[in-house]
Amino acid sequence: MPLQTLRTPLATALLSALALVASAQASAQGAGAWPSKPIRIVVPFQAGSATDLLSRQVGAGLSNSLGQPVLVENKPGAAAMIGSDTAARAPGDGYTLLMSGPASMVTNRFLYKKLSYNPDAFEKVAIVAVTPNVLLANPSLPFSTLAEMVAYAKANPGKLTYASFGAGTTSHMAGEFLRQAAGIDIVHVPYKGAAEAIPALISGQVSLYFDTIMTALPQVKAGKLRALGVSTASRAAMAPDIPTIAEQGYPGFDIAPWYGIVASHGTPPAVVSRLNTEINKLLNTPEFRERLVATGAEARGGSVADFEAFVKTEVPRTEKLVRQAAIALQ
Structure with missing residues (x-):
């Protein structure tokens, strides 16, 4: 068989194998030298x-x-x-x-x-x-616990509203998760950011809001807002006295x-x-x-x-x- 006939398939196979080896070596060397x-x-x-x-x-x-x-x-x-x-x-x-x-x-x-x-x-x-979130409520509302809020919402469908810092954001998803988990009719009110949502909650324009623990605590300690539960599976290190929503009857509630x-x-x-x-x-x-x-x-x-x-x-x-x-x- 002519050498040229052998060369094409054999050479192609050899070159392919060598290319794979070279590529693997280059990859290994690159990873080994990282970061340069x-x-x-x-x-x-x-x-x-x-x-x-x-x-x-x-x-x-x-x-x-x-x-x-x-x-x-x-x-x-x-x-x-x-x-x-x-x-x-x-x-x-x-x-x-x-x-x-x-x-x-x-x-x-x-x-x-x-x-x-x-x-x-x-x-x-x-x-x-x-970043754990906290479910906050305006303190003028006639409930002080999550269970009381759910009972009130069921007795007054569509009356409670919950703020978010924008449609599709974590605060919106948390509110929707709660709505579905508790089987309550609460109305979503989106704001352009947390800077708008918190004043709206304090003034009573909206009823509920999921906010980060860092910004929520000062308002809770000042009595301007009421904390109903933490959104993560375990209690927040910054506020271990606030129970989780999960432990209050909604196992699996974990969103933040x-x-x-x-x-x-x-x-x-x-x-x-x-x-x-x-x-x-x-x-x-x-x-x-x-x-x-x-x-x-x-x-x-x-x-x-x-x-x-x-x-x-x-x-x-x-x-x-x-x-x-x-x-x-x-």
Whole structure:
């Protein structure tokens, strides 16, 4: 058989094998050398927001452990979609991370007809923290506990209203979750932000509102608002005396803003694993945990698999809430 006849299939096979080996070696070397330059955390919200402040704390901690600057890049707008799209389009080399949350990873896919990015394409790294919310009520209303509120709502369908800082936000989803879980008729009133919702609640324009523990407590302690329950599965470290909604007869009630680091699609597993390890080390330091509690947040952590399982649970639950509430923004 002529040499040229043999050369084509044999050479092709050999070249393909060599290319695969070279690619694997390059990938391993790249992951081993990582990080060799600054890393950026894309924050899909404005500077000074809770997500921004947490990202800067995480970035500072990772800078120390990784030996490279970890910089925050704010890309706010369009319900976290601008920042999420920025991170999604970046190379999967471990140098672009996203501080994700309910909007970017879960809720947006059900609120908007089309997203410019695929939430499921991100490489999950680690859940960083959660910010417990508190169900607040105007103190002039004739109830002081969650059970009394539910009884009042059932006796007066459609009379109670609940505020949110925007349609589709966590405060809206929490109110909808409560409405469905308790089987009560309460009316949603969206505001442009928490800065509008809290004064409306204090003045009696609305009846109820889920707010972050950090901003809620001063109003509760001053007697301007009444706390009915915490939205997370366990009591908040900042306010351990406030019972959870779950323990008051609604097991499984667990909804609050959460924050998780994800990486661009294709980031090497070795890099993802290293990031997960370093983030968990940071979250387990007493000083960092105390700083989080002081801002109303609580450290989470866990494995990559934990994060993936969490999102898989949140997606169908959120879809049910959105569909039953008939929420659509675009």
